[in-house]
Amino acid sequence: MNNINRIVDEFLELVQIDSVSGKERQIADLLIKKLKDLGLEVKEDEAGKKVGGEAGNIIGRLPGTGAGPVLVLCAHMDTVQPGCGVQPVVEDSLIHSSGNTILGADDKAGIVAILEVLRLVRQNNIEHGGLEVAFTIWEEGGLFGAKNLDYNLISAPVGFVLDSNGQPGTIVTRAPSQDHIGAVIRGRAAHAGINPEDGINAIQVAAYAIAQMKVGRIDHETTSNIGIISGGKAVNIVPDSVTIEGEARSLSTEKRLLQTAQMCYAIEEAAKKYGAVADVLTETLYPDYDLAVDSLPVRIAAEAARNLGLESHLVETGGGSDANIFNSKGIATAVIGIGMKKVHTTEEYIKTADLVMNARYLFEIIKVAQKITG
Ligand code: ZN
Ligand code: CA
Numbered sequence: 001m002n003n004i005n006r007i008v009d010e011f012l013e014l015v016q017i018d019s020v021s022g023k024e025r026q027i028a029d030l031l032i033k034k035l036k037d038l039g040l041e042v043k044e045d046e047a048g049k050k051v052g053g054e055a056g057n058i059i060g061r062l063p064g065t066g067a068g069p070v071l072v073l074c075a076h077m078d079t080v081q082p083g084c085g086v087q088p089v090v091e092d093s094l095i096h097s098s099g100n101t102i103l104g105a106d107d108k109a110g111i112v113a114i115l116e117v118l119r120l121v122r123q124n125n126i127e128h129g130g131l132e133v134a135f136t137i138w139e140e141g142g143l144f145g146a147k148n149l150d151y152n153l154i155s156a157p158v159g160f161v162l163d164s165n166g167q168p169g170t171i172v173t174r175a176p177s178q179d180h181i182g183a184v185i186r187g188r189a190a191h192a193g194i195n196p197e198d199g200i201n202a203i204q205v206a207a208y209a210i211a212q213m214k215v216g217r218i219d220h221e222t223t224s225n226i227g228i229i230s231g232g233k234a235v236n237i238v239p240d241s242v243t244i245e246g247e248a249r250s251l252s253t254e255k256r257l258l259q260t261a262q263m264c265y266a267i268e269e270a271a272k273k274y275g276a277v278a279d280v281l282t283e284t285l286y287p288d289y290d291l292a293v294d295s296l297p298v299r300i301a302a303e304a305a306r307n308l309g310l311e312s313h314l315v316e317t318g319g320g321s322d323a324n325i326f327n328s329k330g331i332a333t334a335v336i337g338i339g340m341k342k343v344h345t346t347e348e349y350i351k352t353a354d355l356v357m358n359a360r361y362l363f364e365i366i367k368v369a370q371k372i373t374g
Pocket of ligand 2: 106140343344
């Protein structure tokens with residue numbers, strides 16, 4: 001395909017627009033214009049207002065011209081830090097940052113693939129059952145865009161999120177749910193040298209609680225972590241307050257609930273043992289999903305990969321994405337690999353060949369979806 005320059009140029013254009021989470025106005029405006037120029041009907045939802053971001057999710061629609069299910073193609077507009085002032089460097093067959101920032105292939109490589117496939121569909125008059133585009137805000141650190149998306153604007157029963165670091169052909173069929181666990185342990189302050197027996201050491205309570213927990217890799221489907229602990233004012237004061245924060249994840253809802261309960265129990269029992277008080281708060285950040293091998297998105301993505309001679313890999317992941325939320329809203333959605341590498345680091349890079357392949361692969365997905373039934 002001779003579109004390589006067009007694809008690379010658009011990628012370089014997008015990564016040079018600052019769009020760290022919550023600051024997506026500039027890129028949103030550009031993408032609204034690009035989608036309109038490609039003939040889509042474009043709307044922006046209220047998600048930004050709800051979460052305190054600059055822009056809402058951008059939803060585009062192209063009415064169907066043929067058979068097959070409506071497909072929603074999704075990529076997120078935001079990046080992690082350090083993501084401002086990205087200076088991309090094209091070197092041989094790959095693109096990386098100058099080394100002071102991330103590159104932002106996560107997830108602008110996904111956006112570029114979607115824009116390019118819309119161009120290909122238009123230029124080649126390819127029939128399809130309807131295409132919807134969701135460019136989401138604030139995916140990093142909370143999936144806030146997808147969680148607050150106006151799902152009335154999406155009619156597709158099938159979706160593809162272009163946001164995995166696997167090679168094109170990688171299809172993520174399972175992803176975990178995640179709980180956040182936060183606890184404040186209140187002991188009693190006392191002078192450490194004069195009357196320590198009047199105190200209740202909240203740090204000791206927290207330490208005991210954490211020592212009783214299972215953390216790390218729990219089993220092949222489940223992980224947990226205590227990631228933050230803070231408290232204490234001075235070495236000569238028995239500390240009266242400690243905050244602990246952690247998480248539990250599992251591909252199995254039941255196991256995640258069990259793991260979270262075990263961690264909460266450890267905190268409450270430790271508080272009881274020492275006469276302290278624990279306020280424990282848990283929140284499920286996102287649900288898990290598990291797509292069957294014969295579900296529409298997996299069948300379509302696998303057949304499209306085969307048609308292009310790509311190895312198709314069905315994989316599980318340990319991380320959440322917009323697809324977790326889409327699936328919970330009844331849109332059967334797979335995450336697909338786009339070849340981005342070392343994401344969330346200043347060494348992030350992507351091969352230009354993968355930028356091209358991503359668009360070809362999406363093009364094939366649209367063609368396969370046309371013929372699929374059931
Ligand atoms: Zn991403
Ligand atoms: Ca990411």
